[in-house]
Amino acid sequence: MTQAELMRFDAAINPYGCSPAVVDALVAAAQARAFRHYGDVDARALREGLARHYHLHPDNFVVYNGSGEAHVWQCVARLLIARGVFICPYPSYERFVEVGRRCARSVVEVPLVPGSWTLPVDDFIAAARGSGATVAMISSPNNPTGNCILDESSLTTLLDALPECTFLLDEAYAEYTSTSFAGLVRTRRNLIVLKTFSKAYGLAGLRVGYLVAHPDVAAGARMIQIPWSVDSLALTAAEAALGDQAYLREVVTRIRNDLGHFQAGLGRLAHVRAYPSDANFVLAELVGTTWQSLEPRLAARGIVVRRRADMPEHIRVTCMTPEANEVLLQALAAEPES
Numbered sequence: 001m002t003q004a005e006l007m008r009f010d011a012a013i014n015p016y017g018c019s020p021a022v023v024d025a026l027v028a029a030a031q032a033r034a035f036r037h038y039g040d041v042d043a044r045a046l047r048e049g050l051a052r053h054y055h056l057h058p059d060n061f062v063v064y065n066g067s068g069e070a071h072v073w074q075c076v077a078r079l080l081i082a083r084g085v086f087i088c089p090y091p092s093y094e095r096f097v098e099v100g101r102r103c104a105r106s107v108v109e110v111p112l113v114p115g116s117w118t119l120p121v122d123d124f125i126a127a128a129r130g131s132g133a134t135v136a137m138i139s140s141p142n143n144p145t146g147n148c149i150l151d152e153s154s155l156t157t158l159l160d161a162l163p164e165c166t167f168l169l170d171e172a173y174a175e176y177t178s179t180s181f182a183g184l185v186r187t188r189r190n191l192i193v194l195k196t197f198s199k200a201y202g203l204a205g206l207r208v209g210y211l212v213a214h215p216d217v218a219a220g221a222r223m224i225q226i227p228w229s230v231d232s233l234a235l236t237a238a239e240a241a242l243g244d245q246a247y248l249r250e251v252v253t254r255i256r257n258d259l260g261h262f263q264a265g266l267g268r269l270a271h272v273r274a275y276p277s278d279a280n281f282v283l284a285e286l287v288g289t290t291w292q293s294l295e296p297r298l299a300a301r302g303i304v305v306r307r308r309a310d311m312p313e314h315i316r317v318t319c320m321t322p323e324a325n326e327v328l329l330q331a332l333a334a335e336p337e338s
Ligand SMILES: Cc1ncc(COP(=O)(O)O)c(C=O)c1O
Pocket: 011, 012, 065, 066, 067, 068, 069, 093, 139, 142, 143, 170, 172, 173, 195, 196, 197, 198, 204, 208, 209
C-alpha cells in the first residue's frame, strides 16, 4: 500500500489485504485468458463453497457485486415496488439507510441508547408495529458505532415479534467477531443475512458479496437477478478467499490484536472518547476540542478519517497497520490550538 493509502482511516478496509491464494488464482485466470468465456451464470461454484462453509445448501445463497447490491435489490423489490416502510436503528450505515430512503414510503429510525449504543429492542418492536414497517435493516457490528447490537436472543425476539417484517441483517464486519447468524435462515423466512468479501477477506475493489436466506426467499431474490452479474475474476477471487480460512483466521487475529493497541492508545488521549469496538474501526467523540482545530493537524499528515454531517463531533477511524495507527495517534495527541 502507498503511504497515502495507509493514511486512509475512513474506509474500514483490511490493510493487510487478501490471501496469497487469491493472487495466485487471479494470475492463473488472467494468464489462461479465462474470461474469454462467460463465467458461472449463477455463481454455482462459489455457492457450493459457501454451503460447505455454513453447513447450508447452495440454494440458500445468491451472489452479488457486493452486499450493497444485494441490499439495493431487496429494497427495490420490497420497498419501492411494494411501497413499504423501512425501519433501522440510528445511527446506522448511512449508505444502506440512504437506499431505504430512496425506495421506501417512509423511514423510521430508532435511536440506539447514547453512550452504550445498544439497541432498545422493545422500542424497535413498538416502532415497527406502529409504522407497519415491512423491511428492517440492522448492521451488527454496527457502523459507525462499531459494537455488536444484536445477540441471538435479541435477534430471534425481533424475528418472532415482527413476522411480517423482513430483516436485512448486515454482517459486513461479522468475521471480526467470528460469529454469524446465517444459520438462523434454516428456520426463519423473515431473515436475510447480507455478507461481503470486501472487509476481512480484503476484496473491496473486486465487488463480491452475497445474501443468505431460506431457499424459498433466495429463489425469489434470484428471479430478479441479472444473469452473469458478477464477473468471473471476482468469483475466482472469492472462491480462493473462502478456501483459505487459515489466512482469514490469521489476519483477523492480527487486526484484533492491532485494534487492542489502537484502542488503548486512543484511550490515553485527553481529547477523545473512544467507544469499544467489535469491528476493525473505532468511533471516537471529540471532547474539549473541535473538528475545526483537529482538521489541519490531520490534513498536514495526509490523514483522512470518516465523518458524518449528523455527528459533527465524532470521527470514525479504521484500525490500519500499527505504524499508520501511531501516526494518527500522534496527530490526535497534539495539543489543540487555543
Ligand atoms: C456496515 C457496512 N455494510 C456494508 C458495506 C459495504 O459492503 P459491500 O462492499 O459488500 O457492498 C459497508 C462498507 O463500508 C459497511 O460499512
